[in-house]
Amino acid sequence: xxxxxxxxxxxxxxxxxxxxxxxxxxxxxxxxxGGGFLLTPLLIFSGIPPAVSVATVTTQVVxxxxxxxxxxxRRKAIDFKLATILLGGGVLGSLLGVILFDILQSVGQLxxxxxxxxxxxxxxxxxxxxxxxxxxxxxxxxxxxxSARKPGQHNWIHGLPLKVRFRRSKLYVSVIxxxxxxxxxxxxxxxxxxGGGFxxxxxxxxxLRVPTGIVIGTSLFQILFTMAAATIFHAMxxxxxxxxxxxxxxxxxxIGAQFGARMGQKLRGxxxxxxxxxxxxxxxxxxxxxxxLVPDDxxxxxxxxxxxx
Amino acid sequence: MIRHLATxxxxxLVFLGESLAKDNKDLVTALSSEVVSxxxxxxxTEIVVFGQAxxxxxxxxxxxxxxxxxxxxxPPQDITTxxxxxxxxxxxxxxxxxxxxxxxxxxxxxxxxxGAIADRTVLDDLRIGLNHLNLAISGSSNVAVSxxxxxxxxxxxxxxxxxxxxxQETSIEFLTDTMFRTNIPLxxxxxxxDYKVKSFLFNQGNVVSQTxxxxxxxxxxxxxxxxxxxxxxxxxxxxxxxxxxxxxxxxAGVIFRKD
Numbered sequence: 001x002x003x004x005x006x007x008x009x010x011x012x013x014x015x016x017x018x019x020x021x022x023x024x025x026x027x028x029x030x031x032x033x034g035g036g037f038l039l040t041p042l043l044i045f046s047g048i049p050p051a052v053s054v055a056t057v058t059t060q061v062v063x064x065x066x067x068x069x070x071x072x073x074r075r076k077a078i079d080f081k082l083a084t085i086l087l088g089g090g091v092l093g094s095l096l097g098v099i100l101f102d103i104l105q106s107v108g109q110l111x112x113x114x115x116x117x118x119x120x121x122x123x124x125x126x127x128x129x130x131x132x133x134x135x136x137x138x139x140x141x142x143x144x145x146x147s148a149r150k151p152g153q154h155n156w157i158h159g160l161p162l163k164v165r166f167r168r169s170k171l172y173v174s175v176i177x178x179x180x181x182x183x184x185x186x187x188x189x190x191x192x193x194x195g196g197g198f199x200x201x202x203x204x205x206x207x208l209r210v211p212t213g214i215v216i217g218t219s220l221f222q223i224l225f226t227m228a229a230a231t232i233f234h235a236m237x238x239x240x241x242x243x244x245x246x247x248x249x250x251x252x253x254x255i256g257a258q259f260g261a262r263m264g265q266k267l268r269g270x271x272x273x274x275x276x277x278x279x280x281x282x283x284x285x286x287x288x289x290x291x292x293l294v295p296d297d298x299x300x301x302x303x304x305x306x307x308x309x
Numbered sequence: 310m311i312r313h314l315a316t317x318x319x320x321x322l323v324f325l326g327e328s329l330a331k332d333n334k335d336l337v338t339a340l341s342s343e344v345v346s347x348x349x350x351x352x353x354t355e356i357v358v359f360g361q362a363x364x365x366x367x368x369x370x371x372x373x374x375x376x377x378x379x380x381x382x383x384p385p386q387d388i389t390t391x392x393x394x395x396x397x398x399x400x401x402x403x404x405x406x407x408x409x410x411x412x413x414x415x416x417x418x419x420x421x422x423x424g425a426i427a428d429r430t431v432l433d434d435l436r437i438g439l440n441h442l443n444l445a446i447s448g449s450s451n452v453a454v455s456x457x458x459x460x461x462x463x464x465x466x467x468x469x470x471x472x473x474x475x476x477q478e479t480s481i482e483f484l485t486d487t488m489f490r491t492n493i494p495l496x497x498x499x500x501x502x503d504y505k506v507k508s509f510l511f512n513q514g515n516v517v518s519q520t521x522x523x524x525x526x527x528x529x530x531x532x533x534x535x536x537x538x539x540x541x542x543x544x545x546x547x548x549x550x551x552x553x554x555x556x557x558x559x560x561a562g563v564i565f566r567k568d
Contacts, residue, residue, distance in 0.1 A: 004351040004497070006528065006535040011352045011497045059550050066558025108391050108402045116399075228551045235547025239539055243550050244349075250554060254561035291399045298394075299463035304387040304407065 007242035008052045014248055016046070021252025025064065028253070029260025030267075031276045032068075032216060034061045034195030034223060037122065039249065041283060048245070050111055054101070054193030055234035055241045056249070058227045061195040063250040064257060065224040072217030079168035079214050083221040085175055086200075089182025090226030096183075097190025098233040104191075105238070108302065115287045117192055122284030125198055129277035136270035169210045169218075177207060182222065190230040195223040198280065335518035336362050336510040338379075345495060347528040353497040356381075356524065358418075359490035362510050376419065376426045376511045377481050378437050381493050381524070383414030383473075384502030387447075390464045406460040407447040413500040414473050415442065418480045418491040427514040435509060435516070439465050439476045472496035501526050 003014040020042050028035030036057050043053035072078050104110040160174035181203055185196040200219040204210040210218065235241045264272060338360030345354060358379050387409050394403035419426060423438035432441040444461055452460055468474035473496065481491045504524040510517050528536055539546045 002350070002352045004347060004349050004532060006349075006532040007539055009498065009500070059554050062551055062554035063558040063561075066555045067562040068558075070559055070562030108389065108405055112399075112401050224555075228555070231551050231554070232544065232547035235539065235550060236543040239543055241539070241547065241550050243535060243539075243546070243553070246550060247553065247557075250557045254558060254565075258561070258565045293400075295393055295400050297467075298392050299460075299467060300391050300393070300402070301464060301467050302389045302391070303413075304389050 003244065003248075005052075005242050005244050007240060008048055008245060010047070012046075012048070012245070017245065017248045018252040020046070021060070021249035022256035025253035025256025026260035026263075027256075027279070028064060029257035029262075030264040031260075031272055031279075032197075032264070033276070034064055034197045035253070036061045036189070036194035036196075037118070037192070037198065037280070038283060039253075040193035041118070041286070043245075049240075050114065051101075051105060051238055051240040052242050052245070054114070054191075055231070055238055056246045057193040058190065058230040058234060059241055059243075059246040060249040060253055061189075061227040062224060062231060063246075064253050065195060065197075065220045065227065067254050067257065068220050069217070069224050072220060075217070077214055077217035078221050079166055079210070079218045080221070081164075082166045082169055082171070082178065082210070083218045083225075085164070085178045086182035086218075086222040087225050089179035089184075090186030090189075090222055091229045093183035093186030093188075094190040094226055094230040094233055097187045097230070098237040100187075101191055101234075102237055105302075106304075112291075114192060115291050117188065118287040119284050119291065121188070121192075121199065122280050123288070125202070126277050126280035126284055128202070129273055130281065133270050133273035133277055137274065140268075140270060169214050171208065171210060173208055181207070182226070186226045186230070189223075189226060190233065195227055197223055198276075336360060336508060336520055338506070338508045338520045338522065340506060340522055340524060343522070343524060345499075345524065345526045347501065347526065347532055348530055349532060351497060351532075353495055353499075355492045355494045356506075357490055357492055358506060358508065359484075359488070360508060360520070361488050362518075363487055374512070375517075376421050377489060378417060378419040378423070378426060378509045378511065379481065379491055379493075380435075380437055380505075380507045380509075381414065381416040382412045382436075382505045382507070383500055383526075384412075384504070385410040386413040386500070387411075388464070390460050390467075392460070392463070404452045404456070404460075406450050406452045406457070406464075408464060409445050409447055411442070411444055411464075413502070414495075414504065415439070415468075416475045416477070416493045418477045418493065420479060420481045420489075422478050423476065426511050427516075431514065431516070435507075437509065439469075439474060471498060473498065495526070499526055501528055 001014050002011045004011045020039070024035040024039045024042065027038060039060065040053050040057045043057065044050050101110065104113050160176050162174045162176055163172055164175050165172050181200070185200050188194070188199070189196040197219055200223065201215055204215045204219060205212060231241055338358060341357035345356065362375065362377060387407060388411055389405050389407045391402040391405045393400045396403065417423065417438055423432065426432070429441070432438050436442055444464065446457070465474060481489050483489050504526060506522040506524055507519065509519045527533070
């Protein structure tokens with residue numbers, strides 16, 4: 001069934017979009033990720049204008065993280081104080097992101113920056129996860145227990161000033177790295193159309209040493225509000241949030257996520273991380289190939305002013 | 310539906326045509342519809358242009374005789390055409406050319422090859438045919454003069470591939486000796502706005518008569534409300550999108566609650 005999208009101004013097959021939302025939702029439920037980094041490229045490859053894809057995925061991420069936040073809230077696995085400070089940085093980063101997005105679009109380098117960032121971030125994170133999960137699998141096979149968090153361990157981040165106590169996370173750290181982390185991920189999320197959970201979670205664990213039980217709920221809570229802000233900034237700035245497209249993706253996504261979450265409980269943590277690492281690397285590679293191979297068409301056009309701009 | 314309308318209009322035209330021909334008018338045209346509405350089920354449509362050329366019966370389609378050209382032109386746009394080049398091993402957009410005030414949609418139908426209808430200067434002047442469009446470029450361009458034609462050709466080709474520019478030579482069909490019709494397909498991605506439908510009757514390379522109609526392409530209903538809200542009340546639109554998203558997510562969380 002073809003449905004005309006009011007903002008993207010093209011008709012799409014509604015079942016294909018629904019299935020895409022469902023498939024990405026399944027993976028996000030399976031791995032406990034937002035799935036924005038998969039959905040945005042999928043939409044772009046299927047012919048939705050990049051600007052609309054990025055802006056609309058921010059809305060879809062709001063829905064998928066809202067769904068998960070409900071669960072973590074009930075389990076009291078959210079550090080609200082930490083999340084609020086992260087969020088402050090996130091909203092600021094998101095605002096900067098929309099401004100940069102607009103500038104890049106007008107100079108015609110948006111697609112390049114999106115591709116390069118995907119290659120860099122997905123390559124780096126995917127690579128790290130791959131190494132980490134392979135080691136974990138090796139350790140499990142060798143029979144040794146994974147090393148637990150050492151409470152006395154400190155890194156340079158814990159030497160920064162402006163320290164604040166986070167009771168829920170049992171942390172006493174400076175707000176500078178917290179705001180900085182929120183800012184960086186809010187910025188990237190807005191420009192790339194991703195929630196950034198796959199960057200936020202490792203950063204909270206390895207840089208700030210937040211207990212793992214609280215990390216996911218806190219990260220989801222901050223992503224929910226950063227992406228809500230990003231949706232509003234995109235709606236006001238680039239005017240490319242397509243509500244019909246977002247609705248279709250959301251409904252497919254939340255249903256898929258439920259099945260993914262059930263499937264995920266049957267798999268081992270290190271196996272899941274290995275699969276996710278391969279997935280992340282695969283998407284990064286796809287972008288790298290596009291950047292390096294001779295394009296099918298050297299020319300492209302963009303409407304700057306007048307009807308349909 | 311369109312066919313019925315076309316026949317109906319054609320009949321009206323015969324009478325109209327005859328009465329107008331007496332006033333020494335050579336060409337009359339009409340459209341199957343003056344408004345194209347874009348709704349959620351819009352996947353493109355076509356309009357029928359039909360009319361009567363009272364003198365054409367003397368020598369229809371004969372060389373040196375009468376020829377017709379019908380142009381459908383959408384509202385103007387400024388469009389940047391970019392060319393990729395290799396930079397540090399990566400393909401990036403390098404040169405850019407901005408075409409100003411070019412039609413967002415352009416379709417031409419004719420009774421003969423466009424080049425055979427009239428001289429280049431006449432076609433350029435009336436902007437009939439894809440090779441005769443006035444593609445004005447902005448002053449600030451980093452494209453070498455020798456490459457300008459490549460950019461023009463690429464621009465027209467990309468627009469043709471998108472279905473927004475087309476040239477259908479000899480696509481005007483004659484119903485009788487003097488009555489004609491042609492179908493202009495409007496693809497799903499046409500921009501909204503006021504379109505012009507211009508018809509020209511040529512005799513031996515000169516325009517002897519011409520008509521112009523307007524065609525409105527507009528979103529209606531839900532599509533219109535959504536689009537206007539996104540444009541004019543963007544804050545409300547953004548907040549609404551967030552509320553819908555949170556509600557959908559929350560609802561799913563409640564429905565699929567496991568514990």
